[in-house]
Amino acid sequence: MTDVFQAEGLGKTYPGVRANDAVSFAVGPGEIHALLGENGAGKSTLVKMIYGLVRPDDGAMTLLGAPHAPADPRAARAAGVAMVFQHFSLFDALTVAENVALGMENPPPRTDLARRIAEVSQAYGLPLNPARRIASLSAGERQRVEIIRCLLQDPRLLIMDEPTSVLTPQEAEILFATLRQLAAQGTAILYISHKLDEIRTHCDRATILRHGKVVGTVDPRAHSARELAAMMVGAEMRVVDRSGRVPGAEILAVSGLSAAGLRGVSLTLRAGEILGIGGVAGNGQEALLAALSGEEPTAPGTVVMDGTDLSAMGPEARRRLGLLAAPEDRLGHAAVPEFSLAENTLLTAGARQGLVRHGLVDHGAARRFAEAVIRAFDVRTPGPGTAAGALSGGNLQKFVIGREVLGKPRVLVVNQPTWGVDAGAAAQVRQALLDLAGNEAGVIVISQDLDELLELSDRFCALNEGRLSAPRPTEGLSLEEIGLMLGGAHGMEVAHVPA
């Protein structure tokens, strides 16, 4: 049988990063084909090229035997490609039928449409009432709306971007039944995920991407989750030299933290230590940072630093005691885009740098401190009067990290410190974190970038569905163990084996 879709040597370069490099693979009719890889491996770029959102720099695609080079998603849809995004694009205030109509090129009359929605939803076992408002639907039901919108176009290739990340296990089962039915009718399905068990149970083939390149196309059923994880993570494991560093006394103890999205998270941190927390974003990373920074106060006794219970304290009180944090979102969370860099120092450095005294803002001091951060961290900007939103991602990240590092933290918590940052800036940020630990501070690095965690951290643990695995010394940790701690369903058991 000829393939529905083929990619030949696809490549795409963004400034500073080769997102896809000579990617070739094929999806046959009736096949559920997994696209597997870590975050940043190039999965999104690849499917965006197929769906016409991004144009490849080189290489060619073939769909149903004809060349496939869509100028925009509309052309891709016309050619028979449909895509269900991880983040839904639905209007809460409108009904299911109205939302579906909005996404169609030539929507039929409203009554016809409602009938067809009912037909399709029945045919594929996706119960859905066309007259209901989106606002009243669960995440799983919303996804059904997106899927039905796709099915109404009769796609030949259906792309699903991490569809189960928002679903309950029961909803996921319904989804897989639908996908199998679609496949049985000859639709090719490209399934993006990093959940190994899911892929091993439901996919016929898996193409594994790493750093933008195809590592291999395998039958996932013939490999163990360990083997798949090892392929995903890659064989180039850095040997980290930890010999020079001796962790000191315990300074931070988190125990039984069960805030929004977190389930009984416990950890300890010692002076001069970097604790790496791996895992895919959306598994409680933001909640953990908010609980540590003080944005979300937690139950008494859950966050203790140097013997002081910080659980009920707000961010300012914690900063005074030396617990600083840098959230993942640079724009709108760690910094205010409209404000100048000097004003942005006031967000977190007011008390520790003496920029605010008796409630009065010392604008001159804020400016001087911003200049100090700019100098120390080589932030490329015209000056402290520049709006934070005008900086490149990497430069703003250096500024945000620098603002906290210069605050001489006792404990620094960072979430995705180098996300979307070019290699040069990433190296600077990592070096700053290492230097900080060298100066007796404790550092918690939450990141999706495994290489980064292995390079930086003394101990490593994984955050998965709100649960934190027991930490293991990074030195001597095998790839298989890492893979299982990260994404495997049995990570907890392995993690509890004493090191």
Added chain:
Amino acid sequence: MFRLEPRASASLGWQIATPVLAVLATMLVGGILFAAMGFDPLAAIRTIFWDPLFGPASGYSRPQLLVKAGPLILIACGLALGFRAGIWNIGAEGQYIIGAICGAAVALAAYPLDAFWIFPAMILAGAAGGWAWGMIPALLRNWFGASEILVSLMLVYVAQKIAAWMAFGPMKNPEGFNFPGSRNLQQYEAAANPELIAGSGLHWGVVAAGVALALTWFVMSRHILGFQIRTAGAAPRAARFAGVRPERLVALCLGVSGALAGLAGLFEVAGPAGQITESFGSGYGFTAIIVAFLGRLHPLGILLAGLLMALTYIGGELAQMMLNLPAATVQVFQGMLLFFLLGFDILTRYRIRRRA
């Protein structure tokens, strides 16, 4: 044909230029409107915008400028704090009325006593009344997530009913031949808010407006509270991260803007208005919203916008008398002004590009 392209940061030039453009567009469209109604547009515009200041009757109308601008500026200062933080107090009119009633209550209870403390006590009561009326939407938002926009707006109508009840009931002047309305406080020396310099229009409310302008400027540009307010408006998550408690900000902004509106009401009832009547609210609370936005939520801008809006009030009345323009003219003008301002505002954040 044309498309809008977002700017990296809001253009300062356009921020200053759009209010001016809005005023010009209002004059232009207003002129067309007058022409369509059969009036001489140039004469009408001149009567509204020029004559109150420099016309033959300006001796009477010029002091009115401060009388009208005082409460507008006082209220707008408080509103601007909240608007900067994304807290929308639309009900300043209600807080203004309740402040006036509470202040007048103190005066009427003390009548006919002559004591130095009466006027200061009225000021405190007026501010407290407005504050309390503003805290209702604040607490409902903090406790139940109720929209402060709707609650504060609906409380305006409640306040108007209370004013009418007061005028017909508890506060009715016992020597007023059974006409609705309270005693006239202007005739009760210990409680009156008189013109401080004859012929200037300056009264204590105008002084309070000046103090409010200075304080607003100080808080917004020098105090960490102003920074927190701006942060909460620009990036709520960043504000939380910085340690700002949103509930506290809601209570503070609605409370302060309510207190200032209450003060404005007190100074009005003790001065220019003189008494609580069934229709005590004169729309200052709503017009102040326009003043706050027209003034870019900045104290200097609010000062200029307050004077301009006062001018449209006086000019509108003048045009009614001199040219027989309909009474709704003022509202039409004020509405158009806000409409054009919001319309032109898009230019501060976007630039217009010709589509290729």
